[in-house]
Amino acid sequence: MSDMLLKIHTSALDGLGDNPRPFGKWAALAAEDDYPDADLSEAEFCVQLAEDKERGGALTALWARVLTAWDFAESPPWSPDTTARTAQRRIAVYHRLRIGDAMREALDVAVPVAEVPGATVIAREHTPWYTRERAKARSFYWQAYERTLRRKGWSETAIASLDEASRAVVERLTDPEQAARRQAKGLVVGYVQSGKTANFTGVTAKALDAGYRLVIVLGGTLNLLRAQTQRRLDMELIGQENILRGADPDDLDSLVGIDYVGDDEDWPDFVSHGVRPSTLQAFDIERLTTREKDYKSLDQGIRALEFEKREPTLPLYDPANLHRAAARVMVVKKNKRVLERLIGDLKQIHGILGELPALVIDDESDQASVNTSDPKKWEKDGAQRSAINGLISKLLTLLPRAQYVGYTATPFANVFVDPGDAEDIFPSDFLISLPPPDGYMGARDFHDLDSPLEPGQRTFANSQQKTHVRDVGVGSYDRLQEAMDAFVLSGALKLYRSDHGVPDKPFRHHTMLVHESVKMDDHAELALRINSMWHQAGYTSTAGHDRLAALWSTDFAPVSAARAADLPNPASYDELRPYTSRARQLIGQGGNPVVVVNGDTDRYFDQLGLDFDRTPNVWKILVGGTKLSRGFTVEGLTVTYYRRTTRQGDTLMQMGRWFGFRPGYRDLVRLYIGRVEALTKTVSVDLYDAFEAVCRDEELFREQLAAYAELVDGKPQVTPDQVPPLVYQHLPWVKPTSRNKMFNAELVEVRSPGRAIEPAAYPQDSAALSRNTERWSPLLGKLSHQPVMFTRRVQDGRASAGSFSALTARISHADLLGVLSKLEWEAEGIFRPHLGYLEQLDGRLAIVDEWLLISPQLSGSDRIEASVLGSVPLSLVRRTRQAGKPSFGRIAGVLHREVAQGLIDTADGSDTQSVAGPAVGSHTGVALIYPVVEGKDSSDVRAAITGGVADPRELVMAFTLIPPRSAIGSSGRLVRFQVKDSRHHGEAIVATP
Structure with missing residues (x-):
């Protein structure tokens, strides 16, 4: 029965295609001629599916492939109102299939919904051209790559994620068939050693299928690195038949000069198309580099770069010519001599270059590719470029239809490139941040970021660091x-x-x-x-x-x-x-x-x-x-x-x-x-903490991109040339990238409706601390004498219950703003982007009626209280600044912050009473206030108190603010930038809401 059922279900699901429809009817139709007596009941299906793993899992794999495709579909016409990769989408699929509860439960167990994040896209508006229909009509090399990945053991979720992410890149390139010349430049941001090569292999496959006929991969600065990339593309994309170029694999004489055959034990695993792709009405790929040979002046003359036209009177980019022409692929080092040879050969066929859709993929694009020439030393007649940057610029100039896509895990050097330099590699059209793939171990897997557990509570089971x-x-x-x-x-x-x-x-x-x-x-x-x-x-x-x-x-x-x-x-x-x-x-x-x-x-x-x-x-x-x-x-x-x-x-x-x-x-x-290493003669640093700080920089960058990626009124909130101000650093001595790669930009405003604002770079000077404490004094005097209780309830098992008491006060927005606007900071202007937003919450964006000020009380023996400039006794909180840091890693307690967020969410109606505490209206913000004493233990805190009164010179009045969700204008925009751009002669460009 299992083989019969597999054939029936395969036929039925193939018939459904991209559109889930009543499955029972299609299954009956598939069984009608060959298997009229087949048991197509859902009960039988559940039995077969439960036993499928022991038989190799073919039935499960079939349903996984189809369900995953439907789960990942973006805004499909059959369910435009459901979000991809959610339980709601899966329910919609089941509803359209008209299958019962038993079959639904069986499929949910066998093929769980992959609620994985998609790629984050920051991009300019573009003309849609890479439709699902067009991609499906020409997909020879992409389908071959998909089959290769399945053979290697990739899950359907991983393949669908790669399909989605690579599509996000290709659809933002220029249509290779269009008459108008246009270069698109973009950047794809992955994680260190996270499989970026898989993404650009997928992009290459789809771009070739779509019509790009020259692909140049800039792969590393050493032959070893270049050869690794060459082999990967040869093995998983180009395939045996294109490598052999008609040679007989059993004829040793015909294999002379052909790599892999006979000396690579994985040769049988190289993708095979069966015959040369051109025989299958597809197109062949000619390699202009091999595993052993980087690009050289071509042995067979410049003819290797000439493209034949089926219709000589039509341009190469015309579909009549484009999809019948063989493609050329090369993997070259970022080496001056190699690139000069390539440019020299291209110049000899300049006539066709204006018609040639080309794709340049720059692996590790922040290495060697970025111009490190000092602008202050440039002559008046234009930019001076470092060697590799200049050659990439020449290459793109020679290929007016070339698309440039950089790949890196560390994007800061690329986003700091001058967006006003049209000949440089700034990703002016798109910036795509890839999610970490399944099974990847990254920085988060070695750090307990924001863990609520004290060090003594951490175990091998709950702590990445301890493990x-x-x-x-x-x-x-x-x-x-x-x-x-x-x-x-x-x-x-x-x-x-x-x-x-x-x-x-x-x-x-x-x-x-x-x-x-x-x-x-x-x-x-x-x-x-x-x-x-x-x-x-x-x-x-x-x-x-x-x-x-x-x-x-x-x-x-x-x-x-x-x-x-x-x-x-x-x-x-x-x-x-x-x-x-x-x-x-x-x-x-x-x-x-x-x-x-x-x-x-x-x-x-x-x-x-x-x-x-x-x-x-x-x-x-x-x-x-x-x-x-x-x-x-x-x-x-x-x-x-x-x-x-x-x-x-x-x-x-x-x-x-x-x-x-x-x-x-x-x-x-x-x-x-x-853990403690010497940076200079006078400064010691903790390397592990340095990695954690850089990890936070990276995570914050990605979070900011995700926050601003959503379209507002169909238009992007930010474009790639507004990204540099989203780059932060948590350690003063660890810059995002080298100084000669940084472009000057300033963030003017960050709007944070319903999201926490938690500055951390407080002054270290005692006089400044004292002045800040005095500025807070009027508001501290309004705190209640009697504490109130705040409770986090258990909800869906997401968090354990917890409670704390706190002193509270209701304060006006004007009173809070009066304090915030006068505060001093360790670095001038660090709070200004947030303050610029808060200053507008007096009616121009949306009225904030008041703020609930919360001063949490510590529990039991941990509580050390003192009056602050005449206030009621407040719990003093201990925090430490590690060596070399001007800022604290965390201010608000995890429970305190979750409760405060819950109050905001409840007021907005987006939560179902997960917390209990004083009522917060939809125009009320929440402010957590902490009198912080720096120190290693409680004795340092007590030393800051005399006669029950805290010394204001020893206090850091730290806070966390969560504005109400209503505190945003009708435009829905979240950011405003001021960016220096060479197109405007160094003047500030302000992108207003």
């Missing part, structure tokens, strides 16, 4: 040996899991990264030290095994029990011991477990044996610096020992090689990182 992060230690407490032991143990656990069926394929590579310095001499010394430690570690001795057993029992065993209970794990170290011996042998093979990676030449990298695609097994400890911090993917990275400082946020994030995908061994990942 994955270890201090490197200092001096005699240096934990490098422990990190090496962790490397051996994690390797042993991988081998154990491989023997017990996880993953389906054995763990191919296993690596450890040690990164302490950028100096090559330091690398040599460190490698020698590690090699000596390895040979003295005694891994075959009783003492060595005792050390490994102790680390396993105190670290790896409890972490795996909490985080990977569903994976095979040994019950004792004795069970693991044989695998530690095997891991030691693999790591130490060749007599040296260490590989130094710090060269500058391709020849150097060729000698290392670190081609993870070609090398069967790399089990090594890698020592290096800058060369390991961008582009170079360290496969199988499990243990990192890191203690290098830097002053640039994008550089810091790119050094996070421990980010990425860790299937089957996520729980084994360990980061040994410096």
Whole structure:
């Protein structure tokens, strides 16, 4: 019955296509001729679906593919009012299929709704051209890529997410068939080592299908990196037949000069189209670069770049010519000589270039591509460009129909490019932020951002930091040996899991990264030290095994029990011991477990044996610096020992090689990182906190983009040239990017209706603190003498119940604004964008009648109270500013902030009474106020009190504001900018609401 049912359902669902309709009728029609007696009842379907996994899961996969496509459809005509990827959309699908409760429940279990975020798009208005119908009509290479991803084990959700994100890019390119010349420039922002290549491979597939006939991928600054990208495109997109170009794979003589065949064990896994695509009425792809050869002056002459026209009297971009012409694809280094050769060859065929739809994809577009020339040194006749930037500019000038798409995980250098320089690579048309893909380990997986738990309450089960992060230690407490032991143990656990069926394929590579310095001499010394430690570690001795057993029992065993209970794990170290011996042998093979990676030449990298695609097994400890911090993917990275400082946020994030995908061994990942390292002779920093700060910078940037991505009256709230002011930094010494890449822009206003405003950069000068406290004094005097209770109720299991008491007051907007407008800050102007918004809430946007001022009281023994300039006794709150920071990481308590947000949401009607407390009207804001004393423990707080009175010089009057949701104008716009733009000769350009 299972095969019969699969055939019937396949036929029925194929018939439905993009439009869910009564399934029972289509299934009966599909069964009518060949299977008239088939049991098509929903009860039988539920039985078959429950047993499907044991038979290979084909029925489940079929329904997953179709349901996921319907779940992801954007504004489909059959359900325009439901949001994609929601339970409401799935219900709408079931309703149109007219299936019963039993079948719905069975499908929900087998194919849960993927409530995953979509890509965030900030873009100019564009003319829609890449319709669903057009994309479906020409989709040869995209469909081949989809099949490849399924064969590799990608889930339907992951494929649908990639389909959606790559479509968001392609639809904002220029229609390759249109007569008018137009270049679009955009930027796609992913995460470090998050699979950006998959996205631009999807974009390339769809762009080729749509009609782009020249694709140039700028892939890295080393042959090794370029070759990795070339192989990926060859394997997953271009395919065997295009690589062979008619050669017989069984005829050795005909294979001379053709890469992969015979020397790449994965050749059978390269996508196969069956025959040359042109035979199937598609089009062939000619590679102008190979795995081994970067772009050179073409061996076969300039004819390789000539495009034949079926209709000579029509331009190439005419559909009659375009879709019959072969495409050219090349992957080139960002290298001056290589790009000069390419530009020289293109100049020789200038006649056709004006008709040629081309796509330039710039991988790691913030590296080398950005112009770092100082504008102050430019001549009057125009911009001066750094080498690679200038050559990219020439390339785009030569190809007037070229579209430029940059890819990066650290976008700040790109968004700071001068938007007034039309020949530069500023993403003037679109900026797309990709969501983290399923299974990805990023910065959030190593930090407990905004965790309400105190350090003592954190466990392996509820704390990312406790699970994955270890201090490197200092001096005699240096934990490098422990990190090496962790490397051996994690390797042993991988081998154990491989023997017990996880993953389906054995763990191919296993690596450890040690990164302490950028100096090559330091690398040599460190490698020698590690090699000596390895040979003295005694891994075959009783003492060595005792050390490994102790680390396993105190670290790896409890972490795996909490985080990977569903994976095979040994019950004792004795069970693991044989695998530690095997891991030691693999790591130490060749007599040296260490590989130094710090060269500058391709020849150097060729000698290392670190081609993870070609090398069967790399089990090594890698020592290096800058060369390991961008582009170079360290496969199988499990243990990192890191203690290098830097002053640039994008550089810091790119050094996070421990980010990425860790299937089957996520729980084994360990980061040994410096907690206190010297930045200068007088300043010490916490590297782990620095990563957390940069993570917050990145998250805030993405959150801001998401907030402003929604269209208002069908038009974008912001365009890419208004993005630079959305870039923030949480640490004063970690800039978003290097100074020579930063463009000057100023944020004038941030409107935050219904959202928290929590400034953190308060003054450190005692006199300024005292003056700020005096400014708050009139409002503190209005606080009630009797506390009131606030409660957070349990709702849908989302949060545990909690309550607190607080002193409150009702204050006018004018009174609050009178205080806020006079406050002093550590950095001038830091609060000005918020203040500019609050100043308008007196009737021009929407009236804010009043604010509920809340001064939370701490509970029990934690409470230390004091009067502040004659106020009723208030609970003093302790917060700390870590070394090098002018700001606090968090002000409001998690419970306090959630309750305050709940009051606002309840007043707006968007909540169903999840909190209890004083009534808040729809035109009332909530203000949390905290008298903060800096200190490490309660004794510091008590030291700020004399005779029950707090010293105003020791107080930071910190606050969190949540305006009512009604506090926004009819336009719905949230931001206003002031941006310096070279098109206006350095004057401020104000984009008003």
